Amino acid sequence: METTKNITLIPFDPKYAKDFADLNVAWLEKYFVVEPHDVELLERCEETIINKGGHIFFAKSGSTIAGTFALIKIKEGVYELGKMAVSPKFQGQRIGQQLMSFCLDFAKDQNWTKVILYSNTILENAIHIYKKYGFVEIELEKDSPYQRSNIKMELIL
Known part of the structure; x- marks a missing residue:
């Protein structure tokens, strides 16, 4: 657990599954559309992410979920x-x-070798942050899991 500026980072708890879905749907609808692969991951996050060896974390401010992310195995x-x-x-x-x-x-604490991500170059701020943290662009496979992705990045740990 880590606390910065009144934000506490907490691991997945089923009571926050709806927050996980709601935050992501709001973001997706603002910039893109919710794709079938998104629905599968968001509506059944425990089954499709947690139970398959993945992780979901939340940024909490007081009793409010302020942000989230997943690490999908x-x-x-x-x-x-x-x-x-x-x-x-x-x-x-x-x-x-x-x-x-x-x-x-x-x-790094888990001794993983690599983290990848899919994004879209219209999200300039996000791409800037990824690069700042050391992610580099790699070839995007033709059968990318997300239609909206036009960039794939990786960070070798």
Whole structure:
């Protein structure tokens, strides 16, 4: 657990599954559309992420969930950073960067070898943050799990 600027980072709890879905749906609907793969991950996050060896974390401010992200297991030691979202009420407070920093510390503590992510270049602020944390662009496979993705990045740990 880590606390910065009244934000506490906590692991998944089923009582926050709806917050996980709601934060991500709001973000997706603002910039893109909710795709079938999103629905599967968001509506059944315990089954599709947690029970398959993945992790979900939340940024909590008081009793309010301010942000979230998931680490989705791809294979042993390789995880996809996905479903990162910050509530509009909390944007501009560097919560996304706190989530990213926590995420990478967690991945290193687990002795993972690589974290990947899918994004879209219209999200300039997000891409800037990913690069700041050391992610580099790699080739995007033709059968990417997300239609909206036009960039794939990785960080070798």
